[in-house]
Amino acid sequence: MVEIFQNIRKIYMFSKPCEELANHVEFYSQSILNHSVQHPKNQFSSVKMFPSWTPTFYINLGSPYYIDLKHTRYHVKDDKDVLILRNGDVTRHKLPTDNIFTVKFNPGGLEAVLNINQVFVIDKIIDLNHILPWQLIQKIKQPISFEERVESIQSYLLEMYGKVSNKDHYLKIVNHCIGEYQASGMQLNTSKVAEKLFITSKSINRYFNRVIGVxxxxxxxxxxxxxxxxxxxxxxxxxxxxxxxYYDANHFRKDVVNFTGQRVTKHQL
Incomplete structure (x- = not known):
């Protein structure tokens, strides 16, 4: 299974964050276990995910699995929970018995909520016990509903977010830059985005490298x-x-190859 090219979302349930965390958390999700999605789950032995620079928690509620990161394969045991930045291609090798609870942050969201700079997570798989309280992880692993898991992790994130007194100036500017770029229909280059926010190109480069890592x-x-x-x-x-x-269709197709390493025509439906 290849992210975006194929519908990974059909084997997961999703929940949006509360309004206070909406700028920093993209979603919560969990594997669907009922028989209606068993065939799609059995159909794919792996999930290839492309770069997004989004810090993501993977809390394992089921079987062990393998993750490929930077040409290295890692064995994630059934009692192991991890944080990955997804700054490069990541492949998670799946089993039909997979059951993963996920918290996906927006770029910079980990720092905004938990005061952890995502730059230090680049190319690494971090033990989640170093990030979240052991008691919270164990509560999420209990046989409770998806909604209860979301409530537990969100309550903790809200509590920690309220304690981050130094709301990073760089993070705010980076978020404004991303918003300006999207609002323009992704037509602006870095210099034009910097001009819109009355900062220099040198500054915007420094801020992005400081907050996101790229x-x-x-x-x-x-x-x-x-x-x-x-x-x-x-x-x-x-x-x-x-x-x-994009200038034209060829420009788009070339960019897809640069981004995914695959041609659009390879995935014609």
Whole structure:
């Protein structure tokens, strides 16, 4: 199974964060265990995920599994819970008995909520016991509902978010830059985004490297690629590359290859 090209979401249930955390947490999710999705789950032996620079918690409620990160394969035991940044391609090898509870942050969200700079997570798999209280993880692992798990982790994140007294100036500027880029239909380059916010290109580069761990040009390219490819897969007939800042269809196709390493034509439905 390949993220975006194929619908990974059909084997998970999702919950949006509360309003206070909405700028920093993208979603909570958990594997669907009922028989209606058993065939799709059995159909895929792995899930390949493309770069997003989104810190993500994986709390294991089921079987052991393997993760490929930077050409290295890691064995994640059934009692092991991890944090991954997803700054590069990540492949999680699946089993039909998989049951994962996930918290996916927006870029910089880990720092905003838990005061942990995601730059230090680049190319690493972090034991989640170093991030979250042991008691909280054990509570989430109990045989409770998805909604109860969301409530438990969200209550903790809200509590910690309220304790982060130093709301990072750099993070606010980075979020404003991302918002400005998206509002322009992804038409602006880094210099134009900097001009809109009355800062220099040198400053915007420093802020992005400080908060996300990658220059704005690279991050904007990934963001555009993910949004455009998702739109293309969802409705190919009405997809217009120039709506996403591309010069033409060839520009879009080349960018998809650069972003995913795969051709759009390889995944024709």
């Amino acid at each position: 220059p704005p040009k690279n991050y904007f390219s990934i963001l555009r690629g993910r949004i455009a490819l998702t739109a293309f897969i969802n409705d190919r007939a009405s997809f217009v590359p120039t709506d996403y800042g």
